[in-house]
Amino acid sequence: MDIGSAVGRELGVTEEQLRDLSRYRESGAFSEEERLAIALAEEMAKTPVEIPPELSARLRRRFDEAQLVELAAAIAWENHRARFNRVFGVRPVGFSGGGLPRKFTRLGDARRP
Numbered sequence: 001m002d003i004g005s006a007v008g009r010e011l012g013v014t015e016e017q018l019r020d021l022s023r024y025r026e027s028g029a030f031s032e033e034e035r036l037a038i039a040l041a042e043e044m045a046k047t048p049v050e051i052p053p054e055l056s057a058r059l060r061r062r063f064d065e066a067q068l069v070e071l072a073a074a075i076a077w078e079n080h081r082a083r084f085n086r087v088f089g090v091r092p093v094g095f096s097g098g099g100l101p102r103k104f105t106r107l108g109d110a111r112r113p
Helices: 002-010 015-023 032-044 053-062 065-087
Strands: none
Touching: 002 015, 032 053, 032 065
16 A cells, blocks of 8 residues: 555545555445445455455456456556565565655656656
C-alpha cells in the first residue's frame, strides 16, 4: 500500500477509500465495480487461486471480456510486485503518508535531476 496508495491518490482514489479498504464490502466509498475488483484481488492473492463461481458470474455481468483481462492483469502485476518485494525485504518508505517522490510529481513524469 505504500507507493500504491500514493499512485492511487494521483489517479483519484480518495482518503475515504484508502481508510475503508479493509471494510470495502460495507463502505459507501466504493462503487459496485470497485467492490468486485477488490474481491477479485483478494481471491487472486490467495494460494491456490480459485475464483468462486458466484464471484466469477458477478464479474462477467459487470465487465466485458477485455475489461476482465485488463483487471486480472493489473491485479496479477501488483500481486507479483508485492511478492517479489517480500523476497528482498523491501519495506514501506512512507509514500502512503502523502504523495509521490518529488521527481514524480505527476504520474509518468520522470524528470531527470
